[in-house]
Amino acid sequence: MPLLRKISPERLRGAVALAGGALVLAWVPGFAHAKTRGGERFDMAAEPAPVPTACPAGVGEGTTCLSGQDSAGAFYLIAMPKAWHGDLVVHAHGGPFLGAPTAKRVAEDLTRWSIMPRLGYAWAASSYRQGGVAVTAAAEDTERLRRLFIAKVAKPRHVYLHGQSWGASVAAKGAELFADAKPYDGVLLTSGVLGGGTRSYDFRLDLRVVYQSLCHNHPLASEPQYPLNIGLPADSTLKQHELARRVDECLGLDKPAAERTPAQAAKVKTIVDVIHIPERSIQSHLNWATWHFQDIVTQRTGGASPFGNAGAVYAGSDDDAALNAGVARYRADPKAVAMLSADADLSGRILVPVLTVHAIHDPTAMVELQERFGRTMAAAGRGDALVQTYTGDKDHSYLSDPTYAALMEGLSAWVTQGKRPTPASIAAGCEKARATLGSTCRFEPDYQPKALETRVPERDRP
Structure with a gap:
């Protein structure tokens, strides 16, 4: 040419x-x-x-x-x-x-x-x-x-x-x-x-539930609780910088690895080993699993979530049995799945x-x-x-x-x-x-x- x-x-x-x-x-x-x-x-x-x-x-x-x-x-x-x-x-x-x-x-x-x-x-x-x-x-x-x-x-x-x-x-x-x-x-x-x-974003729900089981701050215990597979409630006012602050408090992503506490280092390792994403992309994927999921659920699929993790078995942590027993579980809504599939499946x-x-x-x-x-x-x-x-x-x-x-x-x-x-x-x-x-x-x-x-x-x- x-x-x-x-x-x-x-x-x-x-x-x-x-x-x-x-x-x-x-x-x-x-x-x-x-x-x-x-x-x-x-x-x-x-x-x-x-x-x-x-x-x-x-x-x-x-x-x-x-x-x-x-x-x-x-x-x-x-x-x-x-x-x-x-x-x-x-x-x-x-x-x-x-x-x-x-x-x-x-x-x-x-x-x-x-x-x-x-x-x-x-x-x-x-x-x-x-x-x-x-x-x-x-x-x-x-x-x-x-x-x-x-x-x-x-x-x-x-x-x-x-x-x-x-x-x-x-x-x-x-x-x-x-x-x-x-x-x-x-x-x-x-x-x-x-x-x-309907398949490309499964791991982002996995990230949400594993992160929450480790950090308990998205949402905070003092905030209204909601199913994590919706991303955020439609009326949420949470901003990205606020989520980043929570993530830094739990994981220490704003610090060099050597300056993290042992607890922070262990949590980062669990996420990397279980979700199979690099440390440098944890924050961005959490953002997408929050606001993009909110967009899909509130704007595209009629308020129901097309994402689920029922039956998923997570592996790679220090205690997989405890992890699988502790994470939140959700079933995808069939109508929401059909709507997302019609728009975005190939x-x-x-x-x-x-x-x-x-x-x-x-x-x-x-x-x-x-x-x-x-x-x-x-x-x-x-x-x-x-x-x-x-x-x-x-x-x-x-x-x-x-x-x-x-x-x-x-x-x-x-x-x-x-x-x-x-x-x-x-x-x-x-x-x-x-x-x-x-x-x-x-x-x-x-x-x-x-x-x-x-x-x-x-x-x-x-």
Whole structure:
């Protein structure tokens, strides 16, 4: 895949033209009044055209940016590199973030993923119309932006859908929802939360119940008691800094390990050994098991919780029998499970090539989620459409420029030439890209993750 080849005017219907520093937008008809399988309508005639805006720093010399707010309320940002080779990357961001959408969110994403326009790809990302754990709506917002780009900006040769972290589940859901129309030529899923909404978060409930059995302060004994599987009551006023203070009092996470009391050190060790997450991510996962669970229960599943730990057997503590006898137990509500499943579980019916990368030591999205996604794709008869790669990194949000350059080159060759990549060929591509992009390549072509159940105990399910 030549990274900086120019596209001819004949192949660029409705392209962005730069003349005298002014941005001229040409219109491309099509995709008007289309309706998704989920009921969402896309009326491109009703969408305002994007307007020129300043690009964030570091996106590449000569890159021009466009921004806007779509008809559903989502903010979006588009980056057009000066030497556009004609391909578009539509980006689905991670999180999810709670609260109202902001334009700042997509600007931060472009800064992080500036490698895409620097490689010559047009890039477009939506803030989504709402905050919170709403996968299908976010997938629809992402698809609306793809159609808006074509209608208002340019007709790309190929469109690649990129999902990062929770956004990988958004991208996978979108690729399934719109599979029959094949709006995307290929899908890249990085550091993905791909176990499905009804399984990916089981360990966070496990963290809540084990933490509470050790610390007894979330909630405090003096506070109203509530089932931990709802995250927080709808009317709770607890703030993140207040929870962090409680966690520090119990676990001493704000101190170097050598300065913790023996009791604090023992509790941290129990959580790390039983929940199988690194110490550095305990606080963030507790936050998500608090406010994200609250969002799911209060905003998505009608007040009932889709999370349960009945039947789960915890192991790794100094006294597993006492631990299992002492933790709170909950059964997931069947209707809530069905609602979350409809929104956030995956079918694996993706009809275009899918390439993934995941850090083996990812502290946020455990690598075993990839094993579950592989099973999902295979069960849908789409196993041959999936290539999964792994790196020895310990990060989640971003690995390295040559890592993503190699993945995009491999995915492009698969789409345009039918050359299915292998983990070894992607690793070799990374080393090639590193010669010009610098940074690191840590692919481990022979790595295979274990089953998700080896890290997160199975439980009774409705």
